[in-house]
Amino acid sequence: MRPRMSVHYSLPCLIITKQDYHPAQFELPLSQTYSILYTNHRERKRERVVRLMKRKIVKRRENTKMKGKLASHTKLQLGQVSLHTIHRSSSSTSSSNLSSRFQNLLDSEFAADAPLATDLDTANVDDIDFILSQDFFCTPDYITPNDRNILNGLDCEKENIPCPKSPEKLTTIKCKRRRDNGISVNPLSPTLSGDQQIVELENDTVGMDGVKIGDTTANGIQKFQNYVSPSAVALRCRVMPPPCIKNPYLMDAPDMDIDPFGNQRSKCAGFFPGLIGGDGLSRYHSDFQEIEQIGIGNFSRVFKVLKRIDGCLYAVKHCTRHLQQDAERRKALMEVQALAALGSHENVVGYYSSWFENEHLYIQMELCDHSLSNYKCSRLSTEEVLEALHQVAKALHFIHGRGIAHLDVKPDNIYVKNGIYKLGDFGCATLLDSSLPIEEGDARYMPQEILNEKYDHLDKVDIFSLGATIYELIRASPFPESRTQVSNLREGKIPLLPGHSLQLQNLLKLMVDPDPFRRPSAKELVENPIFDSKQTFAKNKAFL
Numbered sequence: 001m002r003p004r005m006s007v008h009y010s011l012p013c014l015i016i017t018k019q020d021y022h023p024a025q026f027e028l029p030l031s032q033t034y035s036i037l038y039t040n041h042r043e044r045k046r047e048r049v050v051r052l053m054k055r056k057i058v059k060r061r062e063n064t065k066m067k068g069k070l071a072s073h074t075k076l077q078l079g080q081v082s083l084h085t086i087h088r089s090s091s092s093t094s095s096s097n098l099s100s101r102f103q104n105l106l107d108s109e110f111a112a113d114a115p116l117a118t119d120l121d122t123a124n125v126d127d128i129d130f131i132l133s134q135d136f137f138c139t140p141d142y143i144t145p146n147d148r149n150i151l152n153g154l155d156c157e158k159e160n161i162p163c164p165k166s167p168e169k170l171t172t173i174k175c176k177r178r179r180d181n182g183i184s185v186n187p188l189s190p191t192l193s194g195d196q197q198i199v200e201l202e203n204d205t206v207g208m209d210g211v212k213i214g215d216t217t218a219n220g221i222q223k224f225q226n227y228v229s230p231s232a233v234a235l236r237c238r239v240m241p242p243p244c245i246k247n248p249y250l251m252d253a254p255d256m257d258i259d260p261f262g263n264q265r266s267k268c269a270g271f272f273p274g275l276i277g278g279d280g281l282s283r284y285h286s287d288f289q290e291i292e293q294i295g296i297g298n299f300s301r302v303f304k305v306l307k308r309i310d311g312c313l314y315a316v317k318h319c320t321r322h323l324q325q326d327a328e329r330r331k332a333l334m335e336v337q338a339l340a341a342l343g344s345h346e347n348v349v350g351y352y353s354s355w356f357e358n359e360h361l362y363i364q365m366e367l368c369d370h371s372l373s374n375y376k377c378s379r380l381s382t383e384e385v386l387e388a389l390h391q392v393a394k395a396l397h398f399i400h401g402r403g404i405a406h407l408d409v410k411p412d413n414i415y416v417k418n419g420i421y422k423l424g425d426f427g428c429a430t431l432l433d434s435s436l437p438i439e440e441g442d443a444r445y446m447p448q449e450i451l452n453e454k455y456d457h458l459d460k461v462d463i464f465s466l467g468a469t470i471y472e473l474i475r476a477s478p479f480p481e482s483r484t485q486v487s488n489l490r491e492g493k494i495p496l497l498p499g500h501s502l503q504l505q506n507l508l509k510l511m512v513d514p515d516p517f518r519r520p521s522a523k524e525l526v527e528n529p530i531f532d533s534k535q536t537f538a539k540n541k542a543f544l
């Protein structure tokens with residue numbers, strides 16, 4: 001077996017397979033990945049690679065007086081892509097601007113240095129240093145697709161060149177990547193600019209000594225077989241999917257957490273290592289264009305964003321709490337698990353996606369116009385109030401039907417979009433059967449039994465909170481005006497509300513009854529005859 005050693009490149013996935021090199025005899029068919037890599041890395045980095053190759057070849061020649069000539073072609077691989085050698089005279093069907101530029105670059109480099117070109121002809125490059133793409137990811141060759149169709153523009157049958165595939169990991173001997181040349185690595189993030197995504201491997205903190213799986217000695221130099229550098233571990237941490245967590249809100253969810261990568265994850269600290277580390281891999285900034293802040297809560301800021309790939313507007317809730325412990329993260333995740341388990345309903349804010357980034361949770365949601373708190377200080381008509389009450393009651397009927405209690409119903413958490421009211425902020429959501437921890441929401445909207453830690457009728461807690469919310473809207477003065485007002489409300493005492501029907505006032509009184517049994521269920525609320533005059537509501541939508 002011919003010895004091979006690692007070369008240090010500024011491009012993490014540049015691969016030089018052990019083939020002879022001839023600068024005049026190759027062109028570069030492109031695959032998707034090559035295209036990404038090519039466009040992502042700047043010219044000067046490629047030049048540095050070429051210079052490095054030249055320097056190493058010359059050095060080898062001088063030191064070992066290598067014999068032999070270069071054979072007829074060289075194969076270069078960039079990540080998933082092999083840069084095949086073909087004769088210059090052959091038709092350049094797969095050549096592209098990018099490949100031409102790269103070839104020109106190489107040609108010009110060598111042309112400018114005639115002796116070197118001769119050197120190249122006579123140099124034995126058997127011991128040119130090598131690095132394999134999958135080694136960088138310290139995984140089997142999952143980067144290079146076996147499916148030939150994926151490799152756009154490659155004619156694998158041409159000249160009987162085998163379909164490009166990175167060499168077998170087991171036959172490779174690598175030495176530890178040098179750290180003293182200031183080489184930075186551009187992770188595979190197609191959307192960030194080069195400056196944004198550069199990761200300085202020198203700053204890597206994941207086990208500075210890397211992982212040695214075996215070693216061997218060749219030519220008196222000790223080399224490590226299957227050596228996994230700390231940088232590779234760090235990168236693998238970033239690309240490794242998070243564990244599957246049981247969603248407690250789903251009746252038929254699998255009974256246990258699944259973490260197929262648990263074994264490998266042990267090298268990376270934390271629970272969701274791949275999604276916690278920042279290092280320039282910001283999903284938020286690569287996927288979204290932030291437009292403006294549209295809301296702020298106790299533990300979050302909400303932004304109106306434009307999703308780059310689909311051009312649509314969304315709301316992204318950025319939870320400001322630092323979630324360092326696994327337990328904290330699991331707790332924070334309950335909000336998105338509730339949203340995801342609930343699925344879609346017209347009166348529940350739409351949920352799209354969520355992820356961790358820099359120890360913060362991000363939640364991508366349907367964008368609404370504003371929250372009901374906008375109306376706290378403006379008097380609403382009976383019809384408008386009834387419309388809000390009816391729609392939120394429908395939301396409660398829906399979520400209670402799925403065994404979930406909201407536990408933080410209040411004007412701030414009811415959003416309005418095109419006249420439709422949507423229940424949002426499921427940060428306190430829990431299961432109606434009290435099998436999950438209970439964290440009650442805003443105390444101003446909580447009934448007495450919750451303050452007494454009686455959690456037997458959590459659905460009726462939501463009914464009380466909705467009653468208090470509607471009462472606040474009717475009064476057009478935010479809670480708490482006085483402590484007495486809130487405690488009166490908890491005792492079911494509501495003063496007369498001039499301008500509003502007795503029927504509505506009675507219904508509100510029932511909703512805030514201190515006895516949860518006497519409060520109507522969400523279903524009873526939705527079906528209350530007070531909401532029968534649907535036409536009136538429809539007219540009011542235009543107003544909102």
Ligand SMILES: Nc1ncnc2c1ncn2[C@@H]1O[C@H](COP(=O)(O)OP(=O)(O)OP(=O)(O)O)[C@@H](O)[C@H]1O
Binds near residue numbers: 301412413
């Ligand atoms: N999908 C959305 N569309 C429009 N505005 C939103 C959306 N989600 C949240 N907001 C705005 O952001 C504010 C804060 O959001 P949210 O209530 O979810 O945060 P929070 O930190 O959980 O709040 P709390 O202080 O109630 O705990 C909301 O009151 C609302 O004004």
Ligand SMILES: [Mg+2]
Binds near residue numbers: 412
């Ligand atoms: Mg809120």
